[in-house]
Amino acid sequence: MAAPSTPRPSLILPRASSHAHSQSSAVGPISDSAASRRRRGDFVFVVNPSGANGRTGKQWKQLLPHLRTRLADQCNICECITTGPSHAIDVTRKVIKDGADAVIAVGGDGTLHEVVNGFFCEGSPVHALDLGPDHSTTLGLIPLGTGSDFARTFGWASDPHDAIDRIVRGRKSKLDIGMMEGPNRDHFFVNVADIHLSAKAGYFASMYKRFGNLCYVFGALRGFWGHNNRDLRIKVNGGEWKTVHKVTALCIGNAKYFGGGMKITPTADPFSGSLEVVILQDFKWYDFLLKLHRLYGGTHLTVNGVSSIRAQTIEVMEVMANGDIFVQSDGEHFGFLPTKFSLLPGAVNFFC
Numbered sequence: 001m002a003a004p005s006t007p008r009p010s011l012i013l014p015r016a017s018s019h020a021h022s023q024s025s026a027v028g029p030i031s032d033s034a035a036s037r038r039r040r041g042d043f044v045f046v047v048n049p050s051g052a053n054g055r056t057g058k059q060w061k062q063l064l065p066h067l068r069t070r071l072a073d074q075c076n077i078c079e080c081i082t083t084g085p086s087h088a089i090d091v092t093r094k095v096i097k098d099g100a101d102a103v104i105a106v107g108g109d110g111t112l113h114e115v116v117n118g119f120f121c122e123g124s125p126v127h128a129l130d131l132g133p134d135h136s137t138t139l140g141l142i143p144l145g146t147g148s149d150f151a152r153t154f155g156w157a158s159d160p161h162d163a164i165d166r167i168v169r170g171r172k173s174k175l176d177i178g179m180m181e182g183p184n185r186d187h188f189f190v191n192v193a194d195i196h197l198s199a200k201a202g203y204f205a206s207m208y209k210r211f212g213n214l215c216y217v218f219g220a221l222r223g224f225w226g227h228n229n230r231d232l233r234i235k236v237n238g239g240e241w242k243t244v245h246k247v248t249a250l251c252i253g254n255a256k257y258f259g260g261g262m263k264i265t266p267t268a269d270p271f272s273g274s275l276e277v278v279i280l281q282d283f284k285w286y287d288f289l290l291k292l293h294r295l296y297g298g299t300h301l302t303v304n305g306v307s308s309i310r311a312q313t314i315e316v317m318e319v320m321a322n323g324d325i326f327v328q329s330d331g332e333h334f335g336f337l338p339t340k341f342s343l344l345p346g347a348v349n350f351f352c
């Protein structure tokens, strides 16, 4: 993923007729006097117009009048239309520092992933600069992407009006966030991080997003090309290093689904304080054909060659270091092994 670029507030629109923010003040610092009065919350919607092949941008435009009707008397509605990869990270960091009360990702898992990464900077949570230690920014989601796998864990229907209902209701829970430390950088994930075949397939799937959910099939076919199951070393919860033989894929779930609806870590729960690690060993291409329905249904934990453990931390490295084992998080390419994964329990408030 490209390095974060300079903040580009491409479009931030405070909306409701009654509030006094100007266009620039909606992303600028909130003044002391404003903070000391009873504040109207600033809710920033970070919209990826290119999500789901451009469908996200179109749906968002249709949704906005409804959103205003439902929310405008409750908070200031601000929108940011992202201009490219990593913009959502930058803008989220900026609006949190400026005192946003909620940042809502509008798009797919990639957009949610970037917004979640914007809640952190250099490994630490980002805070509002002028609102004191008690202020926190709530994360929200209007799932409008190709796969929108994170939303599946909660059984959320794809109707964005339901997502708006959740935001209006304002119920919040403390969401666990995964952290990954690689040789060159730290990063955060909210859904599933994975290693080897699935990560390689995800890397290629991202090139075929124009084909909708079929991108995962094309990605898998390319991922299989030249694939070898590999011996890996893992260290769970700071224990001893162990060798796991012929690993096909190792998946670390904060939530349950990836790859457009595959229930890969079926017992993961992003409010549980632990990760579910599922390891597939010695799978051949035909095993996927024979067992695909088990993977999609989440009934694969009893299949030969599949194991599941719960962990707070897991470190993974190659036995023979070639630097060619793919790692991805939330469907976004992260890099290559070695990587350490850990959990930050209840790190972010979340509308649910």
Ligand SMILES: Nc1ncnc2c1ncn2[C@@H]1O[C@H](COP(=O)(O)OP(=O)(O)OP(=O)(O)O)[C@@H](O)[C@H]1O
Pocket (backbone or CB within 6 Å): 048, 049, 050, 051, 052, 053, 082, 083, 084, 085, 086, 087, 106, 107, 108, 109, 110, 111, 112, 114, 144, 145, 146, 147, 148, 149, 209, 331, 332
């Ligand atoms: N204006 C833009 N133009 C091109 N790409 C963008 C733009 N804004 C954001 N992006 C990138 O698009 C990527 C994918 O977007 P997103 O996840 O919202 O949709 P999706 O891939 O269709 O859905 P899913 O990830 O759920 O399958 C994001 O990771 C982000 O980096």
